[in-house]
Amino acid sequence: MGTKRLAMGVDGGGTKSDAVLVDETGTVLGWGRGGTGQVFWAGQRGATESYSNAVHAALGEHRPDELWVAGLHINVFDESRLPFSSLRFVPAGELTRGLATALETYGIVVLSGTGSFVAAKKEDGTTLTLDGLGPLLGDYGSGYQIGLAGLRAAMASPWGSRRRTVLEYLIPQNLPVESMQDIFHWVYYDRQASRADIASVAKIVAEAAEQGDRIAQEIILNAADDISDVLADLIEHLGLESCDYPLVASGGVAQGCQMFWDRVCERALAMAPRLRPIRPSVPPCIGAALLALKAMGVDWTQALLEQIEKTLTAYKQTKD
Structure with missing residues (x-):
């Protein structure tokens, strides 16, 4: 053709x-x-x-x-x-790909997918990226962070009433295991749990949070707060407190989880009230x-x- x-x-x-x-x-x-x-x-x-x-x-x-x-x-x-x-x-x-999804050429991108970073490009061309350091050294507020927290919460769910979460039942239904007991072997003995596999659990956590699960909601909001702290550092570094810039979501978590993005926007607008949040589709x-x-x-x-x-x-x- x-x-x-x-x-x-x-x-x-x-x-x-x-x-x-x-x-x-x-x-x-x-x-x-x-x-x-x-x-x-x-x-x-x-x-x-x-x-x-x-x-x-x-x-x-x-x-x-x-x-x-x-x-x-x-x-x-x-x-x-x-x-x-x-x-x-x-x-x-x-950074430029994220901005382009909103038809923008400058502004701030908050990326949370498997990994995470916060980056900005000013009108004068100045750029800055914070994080993107991987799961051991950074990736604050990433899908990996959420997924790992979800796995930990599900494993601890039987320990007591204050730890109860539907993740105990939802996670095994979406992973190559039959029960939460198999998670231990999947992670430590079989060594088949990749970074991407763990990050994929973030979607399950987000769904549980939207359904009202308290533990899942805490995980999502904590992750949003973590990446918002990185965003605060970026705003301070570049002096963007009074800028009328787009704030663009990028990545599966930032674009796919309303609760996560709402919290990031709430925190961002408290720091820089003129920012214009955009969550591209x-x-x-x-x-x-x-x-x-x-x-x-x-x-x-x-x-x-x-x-x-x-x-x-x-x-x-x-x-x-």
């Missing part, structure tokens, strides 16, 4: 790598997913394979004369399928695609973003 110019956005996180292919009207033509694209978790070969799986699935049978790619820092394209001469790589870090790879489109000369509009979101949903439905 020959199309003159297409854009591809790529986002590699601690659990998965996503790629999306769009045309200049914002119509989604392809979507792909691979494993983690982070080298220090997957190794160079594993990260390359993850990106390759995602981008080639998104590309499918499309063979554009020009492919503008944003968010990919290594060339994983097969030249026999797409000549390297047709590729145009566009710089797109996690599209994933970060769409932000990368928007940056690629912008590099191609396509103007950012709300209609363009809505077209991408609508056709992405439709495309995924055809693949289910």
